[in-house]
Amino acid sequence: xxxxxxxxxxxxxxxxxxxxxxxxxxxxxxxxxxxxxxxxxxxxxxxxxxxxxxxxxxxxxxxxxxxxxxxxxxxxxxxxxxxxxxxxxxxxxxxxxxxxxxxxxxxxxxxxxxxxxxxxxxxxxxxxxxxxxxxxxxxxxxxxxxxxxxxxxxxxxxxxxxxxxxxxxx
Amino acid sequence: xxxxxxxxxxxxxxxxxxxxxxxxxxxxxxxxxxxxxxxxxxxxxxxxxxxxxxxxxxxxxxxxxxxxxxxxxxxxxxxxxxxxxxxxxxxxxxxxxxxxxxxxxxxxxxxxxxxx
Numbered sequence: 382x383x384x385x386x387x388x389x390x391x392x393x394x395x396x397x398x399x400x401x402x403x404x405x406x407x408x409x410x411x412x413x414x415x416x417x418x419x420x421x422x423x424x425x426x427x428x429x430x431x432x433x434x435x436x437x438x439x440x441x442x443x444x445x446x447x448x449x450x451x452x453x454x455x456x457x458x459x460x461x462x463x464x465x466x467x468x469x470x471x472x473x474x475x476x477x478x479x480x481x482x483x484x485x486x487x488x489x490x491x492x493x494x495x496x497x498x499x500x501x502x503x504x505x506x507x508x509x510x511x512x513x514x515x516x517x518x519x520x521x522x523x524x525x526x527x528x529x530x531x532x533x534x535x536x537x538x539x540x541x542x543x544x545x546x547x548x549x550x551x
Numbered sequence: 552x553x554x555x556x557x558x559x560x561x562x563x564x565x566x567x568x569x570x571x572x573x574x575x576x577x578x579x580x581x582x583x584x585x586x587x588x589x590x591x592x593x594x595x596x597x598x599x600x601x602x603x604x605x606x607x608x609x610x611x612x613x614x615x616x617x618x619x620x621x622x623x624x625x626x627x628x629x630x631x632x633x634x635x636x637x638x639x640x641x642x643x644x645x646x647x648x649x650x651x652x653x654x655x656x657x658x659x660x661x662x663x664x665x666x667x
Contacts, residue, residue, distance in 0.1 A: 489606075491581020491599025 386418035387529040394503035395420065398482075402496040405464065406483040409471070412436055413522065416529045417478060425534045429526070435468055435481040442468075456497075458490055467493050471501050475511035478504070560642070560662035561587040567658060569650025571630065574643045575666070576602045578609075578636055592645065597632075601643040605634045622656055635659050637666040 384399060384407070386392045391409060395418045399407050406421035408428065414436035422428045443453035455470040464485050471478040480500065484493055555561075557575045564573040565587045572588025574597065581599035588594045605623055612620050625632040633644045633655055642662060644655055 486579070489579060489581040489599060489603060491576075491595070492603055495596050495599050 382421065384418055384420040385533040387532045388417060388509075390507045390509055391418045391504070394500050394507055397503060398496050398500040401499070402482070402484065402493050403488040404482045404484050404493070406431075406481075408432065408435060408481040410435060410479050410481070412439060412477060412479055415522075415525050416533060419533055421483070425530045428533065429530060431481065432526075435479055438468060439470070439479045443470075456494070460490075465490065467497070469497050471504060473501070473505045473508050475508050476504075555585045557585040557665065560658075560665050561585060563662065564642075564644055564655065564658055567646075567650065567655050569647040570655065571645040571647060572597075573645070574598050574601075576641045576643055578602050578606050578639050578641045584640065588645070597645065598643065601632060601634055602641050604632075605636055605641045605643075609636065622660065624652065624656075631655075633659060635663055635666075637663055640666045642666060 384392055384395045386395060386409075395407060395409060398404065399420045404420065407419065408416065408422070408431055409418040410416050410432045414432045416428055416432050419428050422431070438457065442457050446452055446454035453470070457468045459466045464483050467482050467484070467490065469480045471480050480497065482493060482497075561573050561575070564570055572586065572592050572594065574586040574588065574594060575584040576582065576598040577584060579602075581602040583594060583598045586594050586598070588597075604625070605620070608623050609620050612618065620636070623634040630648055631644075631646045631650065631652060633646065633652070635642050642659055644659060646652065646655055
């Protein structure tokens with residue numbers, strides 16, 4: 382299974398992580414919940430839900446860290462019965478991402494942390510120049526969220542005239 | 552601050568000739584519990600990969616009907632990695648090619664009871 386990405390420069394680092402760490406799922410997203418790349422998911426609705434939850438967890442953990450320690454928590458880990466989840470902050474010089482991965486007993490937290498650091502370095506080296514930021518509105522945010530989901534799952538965005546856009550998530 | 556229960560075995564191993572470092576690592580998560588390594592060794596990386604290697608070897612041994620692993624030794628061009636495990640912990644030792652593996656093996660096997 383291959384990774385699916387919204388921007389080509391993300392593909393190689395993400396695929397390297399998945400191959401090396403033996404991850405079951407991987408998700409790279411903006412802190413606002415916009416997906417940038419994924420591995421392992423088969424439905425857009427699952428990616429959308431995972432992105433929303435990961436962004437919320439990341440934001441909550443960040444604030445909790447600031448309250449407790451004066452700085453945001455950068456990594457979080459939860460061990461389930463069969464699967465484990467790791468969420469980390471990916472700070473590059475021009476972009477900021479959140480990374481989520483799910484793995485089982487075939488991998489380990491130690492391995493995931495090693496290859497996560499490698500992923501951060503690969504993304505740092507691969508990133509293109511930053512584009513000028515445009516103000517984010519509710520409409521443009523939804524368009525961006527849906528555009529990347531559509532790219533990942535091989536669907537073109539339904540409209541291009543700026544009206545409310547959505548893709549079928551069924 | 553109280554001493555780690557693994558201080559004794561790590562001190563014993565690091566004093567052996569040619570030993571570059573020794574670590575007690577969780578087998579399931581690959582995270583260091585305690586370590587004594589020379590400067591320049593990426594202890595976290597070694598710990599995670601060695602724990603994964605030991606786990607795979609243990610599973611392979613069990614699948615092949617060979618029962619538990621007594622002692623795992625990886626011989627590389629520039630040194631050795633030795634590992635033994637018990638109750639979810641793995642004791643890993645890194646050594647130079649000139650190291651006396653027999654002595655290291657003996658010290659590691661003696662230390663096995665501490666891992667329990």
